[in-house]
Each structure stands twice: as C-alpha cells, then as structure tokens.
Amino acid sequence: MPIQEKCRVLVHQPIGPRFYQLTLLSRDIATQAQPGQFVEVKCADGYVPLLRRPISLHRIDPQNETFTLLYEVVGQGTELLAKAAVGAELDILGPLGTGFKIDPAKKTHLLVGGGMGVAPLMALAEEVKIQKSKACLPDRQVKSLDLFILIGARNKECVQCEGELKAVADQVIVSTDDGSYGQKGFVSDQLLDIINNRLSVVSCQSSVIYACGPRPMLKAVAQIAAQKQIDCQLSLEERMACGIGACKGCAVLTTSGYKMVCKDGPVFNASDLVFS
Amino acid sequence: MVASGTFGWGKEYSEYMDLNKLGAIVTKSITLKPREGNPPPRIVETPSGMLNSIGLQNEGLEHFLKEDLPFLAKFDTPTIVNIAGETVEEYAELAKRLSKETMVKAIEVNISCPNVKQGGMAFGVDPGLTKQVISAVRNATKQPIIAKLTPNVTDITVIGRAAVEAGADALSAINTIVGMALDLETGKSRLGRETGGLSGPAIRPIAVRMVYELARAVKVPVIGIGGIMTGNDAVEFLLAGARAVQVGTANFVDTAAPLRILAELHDYVHRHPRTLNLS
Ligand SMILES: Cc1cc2nc3c(=O)[nH]c(=O)nc-3n(C[C@H](O)[C@H](O)[C@H](O)COP(=O)(O)OP(=O)(O)OC[C@H]3O[C@@H](n4cnc5c(N)ncnc54)[C@H](O)[C@@H]3O)c2cc1C
Ligand SMILES: Cc1cc2nc3c(=O)[nH]c(=O)nc-3n(C[C@H](O)[C@H](O)[C@H](O)COP(=O)(O)O)c2cc1C
Numbered sequence: 001m002p003i004q005e006k007c008r009v010l011v012h013q014p015i016g017p018r019f020y021q022l023t024l025l026s027r028d029i030a031t032q033a034q035p036g037q038f039v040e041v042k043c044a045d046g047y048v049p050l051l052r053r054p055i056s057l058h059r060i061d062p063q064n065e066t067f068t069l070l071y072e073v074v075g076q077g078t079e080l081l082a083k084a085a086v087g088a089e090l091d092i093l094g095p096l097g098t099g100f101k102i103d104p105a106k107k108t109h110l111l112v113g114g115g116m117g118v119a120p121l122m123a124l125a126e127e128v129k130i131q132k133s134k135a136c137l138p139d140r141q142v143k144s145l146d147l148f149i150l151i152g153a154r155n156k157e158c159v160q161c162e163g164e165l166k167a168v169a170d171q172v173i174v175s176t177d178d179g180s181y182g183q184k185g186f187v188s189d190q191l192l193d194i195i196n197n198r199l200s201v202v203s204c205q206s207s208v209i210y211a212c213g214p215r216p217m218l219k220a221v222a223q224i225a226a227q228k229q230i231d232c233q234l235s236l237e238e239r240m241a242c243g244i245g246a247c248k249g250c251a252v253l254t255t256s257g258y259k260m261v262c263k264d265g266p267v268f269n270a271s272d273l274v275f276s
Numbered sequence: 277m278v279a280s281g282t283f284g285w286g287k288e289y290s291e292y293m294d295l296n297k298l299g300a301i302v303t304k305s306i307t308l309k310p311r312e313g314n315p316p317p318r319i320v321e322t323p324s325g326m327l328n329s330i331g332l333q334n335e336g337l338e339h340f341l342k343e344d345l346p347f348l349a350k351f352d353t354p355t356i357v358n359i360a361g362e363t364v365e366e367y368a369e370l371a372k373r374l375s376k377e378t379m380v381k382a383i384e385v386n387i388s389c390p391n392v393k394q395g396g397m398a399f400g401v402d403p404g405l406t407k408q409v410i411s412a413v414r415n416a417t418k419q420p421i422i423a424k425l426t427p428n429v430t431d432i433t434v435i436g437r438a439a440v441e442a443g444a445d446a447l448s449a450i451n452t453i454v455g456m457a458l459d460l461e462t463g464k465s466r467l468g469r470e471t472g473g474l475s476g477p478a479i480r481p482i483a484v485r486m487v488y489e490l491a492r493a494v495k496v497p498v499i500g501i502g503g504i505m506t507g508n509d510a511v512e513f514l515l516a517g518a519r520a521v522q523v524g525t526a527n528f529v530d531t532a533a534p535l536r537i538l539a540e541l542h543d544y545v546h547r548h549p550r551t552l553n554l555s
C-alpha cells in the first residue's frame with residue numbers, strides 16, 4: 001500500500017545544469033515500488049507551491065531501502081525541491097500508479113526515453129535484466145537478453161544516464177535534436193531504424209517497446225509500434241492534484257473514455273490511447 | 277467533513293486514514309447518467325490555490341448505488357451524497373432515488389458547479405431557479421437537504437435565503453470561484469476549458485466573508501468550505517458563524533489533512549474553551 005511519509009534525503013546532487021539526482025530513504029516505498037510508478041513530492045512547506053509534484057522512480061533499491069529520483073528544474077516546485085539539503089526530510093506520497101508490465105518471455109526489450117522520460121527507464125532496465133536472467137536460468141541456450149535503450153535529448157548537455165544505462169543494456173543509442181551528441185534527430189527515428197535493420201518480422205512479435213517522454217514523441221512511437229505490430233507501453237504525464245485517483249484531474253483520453261494517469265497509468269498500452 | 281469532489285468515493289483515501297474518524301463524507305457530485313468530464317488539462321496551480329475543470333466526471337447514479345455506496349456503508353461515518361443535474365427534474369429524480377437509501381444521511385445539492393455547460397452554477401446564481409431546484413428536491417425526499425452555494429454572485433444571502441425558503445435544512449458555502457489562467461506562449465487557457473474553479477487557501481478570505489454573511493441572514497446551520505488547511509483555518513470559519521466545516525483541496529496536499537485539522541481543532545477548543553461558544 002502506498003504511504004505518505006517523511007523521507008530522509010541521503011544524496012542530492014546536481015548532474016548537469018538543471019538536473020538533479022535525489023536519493024531518499026524509505027523502506028515502505030523502496031520495497032513496494034515497481035518500475036514506472038511515481039511518487040508525489042511536497043517540494044516545500046507551505047502553500048507555494050501548494051500541490052505535490054509527481055516524479056518517477058528512477059531507481060529502486062529495496063536492499064538499501066532507498067529510492068532515487070531524477071528531475072529537471074522547470075518551475076517553482078522543482079526549483080524549491082533542488083534546495084532540499086542532505087539530511088533533511090521530504091514529505092513523499094507513494095509509490096503511486098500502475099507501472100510497466102514486464103514480460104520476461106519477450107526476447108527483445110526496446111526502451112525509449114525522450115528528455116526526462118529517461119528517468120523511469122533506469123529502474124525498468126534493471127528490472128528487465130533481473131527478470132530476464134531469472135527466466136533464462138534453467139535454460140542457458142537463450143542468449144540472455146536483448147535490451148536496447150534509446151535516449152533522446154535536446155542537446156549534449158541534456159543527455160542523462162548514458163553511462164548507467166550502458167551498464168545494464170546490450171546497447172544504448174543516444175540521439176540529440178541538434179546533433180551535438182550521438183545521432184542527430186528524434187529518438188523515434190532511431191527506433192524505426194533499429195526495428196528495420198535489426199529485427200525481423202518474426203522477432204517483432206517477440207519484442208516489446210516501453211517509452212516515456214514528451215507527448216509528440218510518444219505519439220510517434222505509438223505509430224511505429226502499431227505499424228510494426230509490436231507491443232508497446234507508454235508512460236504519460238498529466239497535471240495532477242491528488243495523485244491517487246480521487247480528484248479526476250489527470251484525465252487522458254483512451255479508447256474506453258477518460259482514464260486517470262495517476263491511477264490507471266502512468267503506463268498505458270499504446271493501443272488503448274487516443275492521441276489528438 | 278470532507279468536501280465533495282476532493283475525496284473521491286472515500287475508497288481512495290481509506291488506505292491512508294481511518295474513515296470512521298471523519299465527521300461525514302460528502303461524495304463527489306453524482307449525476308443521473310454517467311458523465312465523461314472535460315478535456316484535459318483539468319488542473320492548473322495558481323498562487324496558493326488551484327483551478328480545476330473536472331466537469332463532474334462520474335459513472336452515474338446506478339454505478340454509485342451498486343459500487344460505491346456499499347463501500348461507504350461499511351463505516352460509521354455518515355455519508356452525505358452530493359447531487360448535480362442539468363434540469364430541475366434530474367435533481368428531483370436523483371433525490372427520489374436516494375431517499376430510499378437509508379445509508380444516505382443527507383443530500384447536498386450542488387447548484388454551484390462552474391465547470392459544466394448546462395445546469396450546475398446556472399441554478400445557484402438565480403434565486404428563482406435555486407428555489408425551484410431545492411423545492412423539487414424537498415418534495416422528493418425527507419432526508420436533510422444541504423444547498424451548496426456558489427460564490428459567483430453579487431449577494432450570496434439572496435440565494436441562501438431562497439434555498440432556505442424552499443426547504444433547505446442547511447447551507448454549505450462556498451463552491452469554487454470561476455477563474456482563468458493563460459499560457460503566455462499560446463495566449464490560450466492553461467486548462468482544456470476556458471475557465472475553471474479556484475479553490476485552496478487563496479479563496480479562504482472570500483469564503484469566510486460569505487459564511488459570515490450567510491450565518492447572519494439565515495437561521496439554518498451554515499457549513500463553511502474554502503481553503504481550510506489547518507485547525508486555525510477551521511476555527512476562523514466557526515468564528516464567522518459556521519456550524520461545521522468541509523476540507524477540500526487540503527486532501528490533495530496532505531492525505532491526513534482532515535484528521536490533522538480535527539486534532540488541531542480539538543487542541544484549540546481546549547486552549548480557548550470560551551471563544552467558540554459551541555453549544
Ligand atoms: C507520472 C509523472 C512522472 C514524472 N516524472 C518526472 C521525472 O522523473 N523527472 C522530472 O523531471 N519530471 C517528471 N515529471 C514532470 C514533473 O512532474 C513536472 O516537471 C513538475 O511537476 C513541474 O513542477 P514545477 O513546479 O517545477 O513547474 P511548474 O511551474 O508547475 O511548471 C513548469 C513546466 O512544467 C510543466 N508541468 C507542470 N506539471 C507537470 C506535470 N504534472 N507533468 C508534466 N509537465 C508538467 C508545465 O507545463 C510547465 O511547462 C513527471 C510527471 C508525471 C505526471
Ligand atoms: C478537483 C475538485 C473537484 C471538485 N468537485 C466538486 C463536485 O463534484 N461537487 C461539488 O459540489 N464541489 C466540488 N468541488 C468544490 C469543493 O467541494 C469545495 O467547495 C471547494 O474546492 C472549496 O473548498 P477548498 O478550498 O477547501 O477546496 C471540487 C473542488 C475541486 C478542487
């Protein structure tokens with residue numbers, strides 16, 4: 001069950017101009033959390049900002065009873081959050097929402113992150129690796145895993161987690177919008193490239209795409225997945241108030257009407273979503 | 277009590293608190309037929325407050341009676357069902373159907389929702405229509421009726437009196453204040469709809485003033501709502517003349533808000549046994 005708890009800040013460091021990594025202590029959250037879930041953070045005491053801010057679980061470490069967030073300072077809330085000192089306590093609600101569903105039977109796992117969408121992919125990649133290795137133990141002839149991670153960023157400065165992701169993935173492909181690092185272009189183009197060049201029609205059926213990032217990118221990924229008939233899960237963002245399904249504030253249109261990003265999602269099957 | 281639309285159907289918060297400890301649970305507004313709600317974004321934060329344009333998304337009366345009311349029935353806390361309609365007849369029909377449910381301890385009539393095209397606030401800004409709706413509900417049920425008023429009027433006491441004359445047993449005030457927030461890049465609303473309803477600490481002084489006016493204009497109890505975040509905020513409403521309060525937006529900020537506020541209120545009463553003059 002999710003809880004609201006004061007969690008101690010263990011690590012809080014800038015990892016780029018506006019990016020921060022924040023590790024917090026909580027047995028309840030760390031032992032329950034699943035990749036793709038998020039927490040609602042009270043960025044500062046008082047009424048400015050009033051509402052909590054949703055941030056994905058970037059890493060989940062049940063052994064050490066910690067979890068880590070990766071966030072970008074984009075406004076008042078995240079700006080104040082960045083001031084939280086090591087040793088201080090932050091008011092956290094979580095873990096919330098429905099995360100990624102990992103099917104270890106799938107051979108190829110394609111993780112696609114655009115911008116801060118890379119944040120939840122770290123926890124996901126680690127879990128995919130664990131599950132795949134478990135699934136492969138009795139029968140070693142299945143070559144352990146095909147874990148491709150594609151990350152897209154505006155420019156070189158904004159590329160996050162490349163090294164950490166490389167440690168778990170078979171291959172990490174980076175692209176930047178301006179070409180200042182890695183491939184030039186959109187991460188969705190890289191995805192199409194990989195599918196066309198590395199996957200046969202048969203292997204598409206045993207593949208799965210997980211993506212998180214800005215809405216236009218998710219739309220492009222969903223289109224590719226539909227066209228290539230690859231299972232696809234997308235993690236969405238929407239403005240939130242309660243974070244627990246009570247206020248009906250975080251609606252997203254699906255083929256069966258409005259669903260709540262905070263409760264039914266943030267991860268949805270791409271085929272269930274209606275993109276405008 | 278917890279305010280309509282900010283506490284779901286109780287279930288959502290039952291993981292975080294003992295619902296038995298609440299004074300009452302006011303449900304989200306229920307309509308006769310299911311409602312999809314408004315296009316996103318439905319929420320935007322503003323200084324010390326938030327705008328919402330949910331649009332009364334709910335699964336309709338049948339679903340509520342089958343799925344949600346039985347859950348609330350498990351608790352000792354009284355359930356107050358909040359109803360909303362597009363026509364006077366819809367309000368009457370809702371009240372009639374709910375009058376058969378012994379579990380429902382009172383009906384709060386939402387004549388103040390600013391986020392729907394038809395009905396909602398249109399009733400609550402007009403004393404004649406207010407009377408029509410409340411009379412129709414009065415004729416349909418013996419349960420206590422609370423008329424929930426909108427602040428989007430020149431003189432709330434006119435509407436309050438109309439509701440009482442038509443048979444309301446209590447008034448609750450205030451619902452949200454119509455507001456707007458624009459995106460500086462596009463020049464368009466930051467909500468999926470042009471306007472939304474403002475709630476949270478930002479509206480508290482307005483709510484306190486309106487409760488103060490109502491409490492002096494009518495003899496029935498007034499329930500204070502609007503930006504209550506702490507026990508002291510609740511005290512302010514009680515001092516203004518409210519006989520009870522509802523906690524809304526605070527639920528989103530702190531899942532323990534209603535119980536914390538209750539504890540703080542107890543504490544205040546201990547420290548100031550005479551200030552509140554509670555009978
Ligand atoms: C499920 C979920 C997971 C998220 N995970 C992460 C994460 O891991 N790392 C990260 O950096 N950010 C994440 N976000 C986005 C994060 O919530 C927003 O960046 C944050 O709320 C902005 O708050 P602020 O007060 O700093 O900015 P504000 O002043 O509120 O807004 C600044 C900008 O951020 C945008 N924004 C505000 N709220 C949201 C929101 N809820 N979702 C998307 N954009 C928003 C606004 O449109 C505006 O352009 C996630 C959002 C959701 C819904
Ligand atoms: C997200 C949201 C949804 C709401 N939904 C309803 C509703 O369905 N019916 C209703 O009568 N009031 C609704 N309200 C109004 C609240 O019950 C309350 O009157 C108002 O928010 C002021 O109180 P607060 O400042 O404590 O939130 C809603 C408010 C919010 C913020």
Ligand code: FES
Binds near residue numbers: 244247248
């Ligand atoms: S944020 Fe309240 S329902 Fe999702």
